[in-house]
Amino acid sequence: MNYNDNIRPELINLKPQLVACRHYLHQHPELSAKEYETQAYILNFLKKEGIECKEMGTTGVIGTIHGAKKGKVIALRADMDALPVTEKTGAAFSSVKDGVMHACGHDGHMAILLFAAKLINQSKSSLKGSVRLIFQPAEENIGGAERMISEGCLKNPSVEEIYGLHLWGAYPTGEIRTKSGPIMATNNEIKVTITGKSGHGAMPHQGIDSIVVAAQFISSIQTIVARNTSPFSSSVITFGTIEGGSAPNVIAPEVRLRGTIRSMSDEDKALLVKRIDEVLKGTCQAFNCQGELEVVHEGAYITLVNDHQRTENVLKIAKNLVGDSLVGEAYTMGAEDFSYYANELPACYFFVGAGNEEKGIIYPQHHSKFDLDDDSLLIGTEMFVRICGL
Ligand SMILES: [Zn+2]
Ligand SMILES: [Zn+2]
Numbered sequence: 001m002n003y004n005d006n007i008r009p010e011l012i013n014l015k016p017q018l019v020a021c022r023h024y025l026h027q028h029p030e031l032s033a034k035e036y037e038t039q040a041y042i043l044n045f046l047k048k049e050g051i052e053c054k055e056m057g058t059t060g061v062i063g064t065i066h067g068a069k070k071g072k073v074i075a076l077r078a079d080m081d082a083l084p085v086t087e088k089t090g091a092a093f094s095s096v097k098d099g100v101m102h103a104c105g106h107d108g109h110m111a112i113l114l115f116a117a118k119l120i121n122q123s124k125s126s127l128k129g130s131v132r133l134i135f136q137p138a139e140e141n142i143g144g145a146e147r148m149i150s151e152g153c154l155k156n157p158s159v160e161e162i163y164g165l166h167l168w169g170a171y172p173t174g175e176i177r178t179k180s181g182p183i184m185a186t187n188n189e190i191k192v193t194i195t196g197k198s199g200h201g202a203m204p205h206q207g208i209d210s211i212v213v214a215a216q217f218i219s220s221i222q223t224i225v226a227r228n229t230s231p232f233s234s235s236v237i238t239f240g241t242i243e244g245g246s247a248p249n250v251i252a253p254e255v256r257l258r259g260t261i262r263s264m265s266d267e268d269k270a271l272l273v274k275r276i277d278e279v280l281k282g283t284c285q286a287f288n289c290q291g292e293l294e295v296v297h298e299g300a301y302i303t304l305v306n307d308h309q310r311t312e313n314v315l316k317i318a319k320n321l322v323g324d325s326l327v328g329e330a331y332t333m334g335a336e337d338f339s340y341y342a343n344e345l346p347a348c349y350f351f352v353g354a355g356n357e358e359k360g361i362i363y364p365q366h367h368s369k370f371d372l373d374d375d376s377l378l379i380g381t382e383m384f385v386r387i388c389g390l
Contacts, residue, residue, distance in 0.1 A: 003174050003323070004375075004378070006322070007321075007378050007382050008119075008385070010122070011115070011378060014115060015377075015378060017115075018115045018377050018381065019374045019377065021045075021110075021111040021114060022107050022108050022372070024041070025102065025110055025111060026094075026102045027093050027096050028041075029082030029095050029101055029102045029107070030080075030097075030100065031081060031084060032081040032137065032138035032140050032141050032144070033137055035059040035060075035081055035137045038080050038110070039059045039061055039080075039137075042110065043055070043061055046114070046117065046133070049117065049118050049121055051063045051064075051065060051117055056148060056151050056152070057137055057138075057144055057147045057148040057153070058147075059080070059138075060080065060144060060153075061133075062132060062134055062135070062153050063132070063133035064131070064133070064157070065131045065133070067124050067126075067130060068126070069126070069127065069128040069129070070128060070129065071128025071129025071389070072129045072161065073131075073157045073159050074132070074159070074160065074161055074163065074387065074388055075132040075153075075159040075161070075162040076113055076117075076131060076162075076163055076164070076388075077113075077134040077164040077341065078106070078110045078113035078134070078135055078136070079136050079139035079144070080106055080135055080136060080138075080144075081139055081140050081144070082095075082101055082102045082104075083100070083101055083104060083140060084099055085100070085103045085366065085367075085368050086098065086099050086368055087101040087103070088369050089369050089371050091371060103367060104140065104365050105166065105168075105169070105354060105365065105372050107372075108354065108372045108376065109165065109167065109380075111377055112167075112377055112380035112381045113133060113135065113384065115377075116380075116381045116385050116388075119381070119385050120384075120385055123385075126390065127389070129389075132153070132154070134153050134341075136148050139337050139338075141298075142298070142299065143299065143301065143340070145337035145339075145340040145341060146340050149344060154341070154344060160345065160346075161310055161348075162345050163350075163384070163387050164347070164348075164350075165350050165352050165380055166336070166350075166352070167351075167352050167353075167372050168330075168351040169365055169370060169371075170365075171330070171351060171354070171355060172353045172355050173353050173355065173356050173373040173375050173376045174379070175328065175351075175352075176318035176326065176327050176352055176379070176383070177330030178306060178314060178315065178348060179306065179311065179330065179331055180306045180308040180311040181305060181306060181308070182264040182305050182306075182331065183331045183349060184303070184304035184331065184333075184334055184336045184338075185234070185236075185262040185303060185304075185332070185333045185334065186263055186266060186301060186302050187260055187262045187299075187300055187301055187335035188260070188269065188273075188297070188300040189258065189259070189260055189295075189298075189299060190258070190261055190273075190276065190294065190295055190296065191257070191258050191296065192239075192259075192276075192291065192293055192294075193255070193291070193292045194210045194213050194217065194244075194255045194256075194280075194284060194289060195210065195253065195254050195292075196209055196210035196251070196254070196287070198250060198251050198252070198253035199251040200250070200251070201250055202249065207253075208287060209251050210244055210251075210254055210255040211244055211252045211255055212287070213255070213287045214255040217279065220279045220283060221237055221276055224237060224275045225237060228271060229271060233263070233265065233268050234263065234331075234333060236260070236263075237259065237260075237261050237272060237276065238260050238261075239257045240259055240260065241258040242255065242256070243255070243256050261273070262333045264303055264333075265303060266303065273293075273295055280292075300335075301339050301340070302339045302340065302343060303339060304335075304338055304339035304342055305339070306348050306349060307342070307347055307348060309346065310346050310347060310348040311348045311350075313348070314383075314387065315327060317383065317386045317387060318383065321382060321383065321386065326353075352376055352380045352383065355373065356375070359373060
């Protein structure tokens with residue numbers, strides 16, 4: 001089945017505008033909680049379409065489309081922020097802002113939701129219920145979802161279910177993937193400080209070498225996921241930075257590590273924290289030095305759990321659109337603050353393939369050469385419109 005045959009003709013006709021919209025947003029990326037120009041662009045687009053909309057969450061936007069018929073209130077969400085990455089795609093529509101890039105595809109998410117809104121609004125005489133549009137800032141680190149929820153994005157009218165998507169470079173265009181239950185991880189940044197005692201590099205017995213202790217600690221924690229968490233559950237511990245010492249012939253008095261921990265459940269994440277702390281304290285005790293673990297709560301998200309019934313419905317819609325063979329299961333240890341909406345209401349979050357080897361679109365999310373296959377925008381838009389029953 002060629003999925004293009006199943007995209008509604010009105011959307012096929014809009015493709016040049018849809019792609020141009022994404023390219024414009026791509027050229028003008030803004031960092032988390034600084035999406036002012038993006039917000040103005042979205043408000044302007046929705047107002048031109050005659051869609052009721054307003055600012056929310058400082059740099060976010062909500063809109064509402066009321067159908068002519070009775071039915072439930074569904075929310076569709078797109079995130080808005082870009083990343084502190086210097087773009088190296090060489091694309092004609094590359095970022096015009098130094099060091100800022102839409103390297104996660106949120107430009108595509110906004111274009112999809114804008115054009116889905118346009119199509120839904122044009123069909124509101126057959127729409128059952130209402131559709132709440134949520135353009136949410138600050139997904140990448142600050143957690144804009146919680147702010148939008150606290151400011152009432154799920155109220156007036158009271159939203160009954162919510163859907164979100166991520167364009168995903170690891171899957172080819174045409175594929176749609178999701179599953180019910182946990183689909184994205186809960187995460188925390190962690191900071192570890194190991195404090196020994198400085199001394200001359202030629203006289204190690206007079207100091208306490210924090211680098212040797214750090215090496216022992218890093219090796220030991222590799223057993224936590226291998227030997228403490230269940231083989232049937234998923235967890236990750238990664239240290240991304242290590243720093244310590246000031247000269248090659250001086251015993252380093254302190255080593256600092258920063259990392260991330262991820263799990264598919266709160267219980268597993270609590271176990272990781274407990275075991276990292278125990279291994280740290282035990283290792284430091286053995287070497288007669290001090291170890292401190294700090295769990296950072298900013299930018300930490302809860303597990304994203306999909307509702308069974310809504311996910312079954314999304315899978316059915318996806319199969320009708322792209323065919324059974326292109327629909328499958330997926331989950332990732334990435335974290336996503338859509339989890340906070342899913343914690344409030346029945347929700348389904350799904351991945352829309354956006355990679356394309358033939359077009360050279362092969363780089364992963366957050367990479368300086370990350371790009372989206374623009375054909376994926378049609379699939380995302382069509383999915384959102386069909387989820388609204390149109
Ligand atoms: Zn991202
Ligand atoms: Zn993202």
